[in-house]
Amino acid sequence: MIKQFYVLSCFCLLALVSVSLQAEKVQADEFKFESPAQEQMYRQIISQLRCPKCQNQSIADSDAELSEDLRFIVYQKIRRGESKQQIFSYFQQRYGDFILYDPPVSPKNYILWFMPIVVFIIIIIALVMKVGKRRVSDETEISEEQS
């Protein structure tokens, strides 16, 4: 029993080590930058672009071939000295607002942006009306209940 447990735990450890080595390898495959600032900008941009192929991942997380290509484009653009805004608008022109994890406010997503505020206002109004009414009709309500 103890021996089996020992074999099992060794196996787990081995699996863990091989997985982390794999992760190390992926990291090393990334591109070379002129400065740490550039690299930081690169990481920031790829984590804010959504992979069009695999919709709930950023292109930083995705292993899809398309994401690989897009990461390479980001890299090239950074090396060429383009600004973050330029890079985002390049992708936006091709893949639409969808590609941005932080989409701009526009008529078709007003409902998304303003719904919480509207709901909040409605709740406040409802509360004020309810509470306001209760103060006035406090006694009558009690008498109603009693009767």
Next chain:
Amino acid sequence: MKPKKLLIASIPLIIFALLVLVFNSSLKKDPRELETKLIGQAVPDFKLASVTDLERVLTNEDLPKEVFLLNIWATWCVSCYAEHPYLIKFAKEYPIKWIGVNYKDESKNALAYLAKGGNPYLYSIADVQGTLGIDLGVYGAPETFIVDANGIIRERHVGVIDDRVWHNKILPIVEKLQSEQGAN
């Protein structure tokens, strides 16, 4: 007091009915279908080789000066194999030109694919690096763009074009554009 209580009691029911409507309409939508900002814009500039004739350089100048279909395909794209027989059929039955974009493929494989399945395209653009594909915002082959006589993209379809898509979506738009252009 009674009607007001009735109204309040029916609020959950009303919300439920609204949600059913909203969910019902969004169930029919394909969440993978993305918008494109390219509609109303010209086909992006390109300068690439032809798949069938590697010596030949194709540019925007080579695009037909009439309404045509730009189809993105690849031999690694599984759905393209399903779509191909339809394209052969439509190319035969309708005098609408098809231009292929062979997206991120090897020319050897592409040639074998066309030799085996037939070639519905006037010519195919060899986009080996995928640059034209990215300029077109391609994210899942097969994709088809409907382009008018002025080289402006008017519609995009993502996915396989079968008889249903052809008759319900592609053909009506192409015919409308053709009659528009005929009137001018």
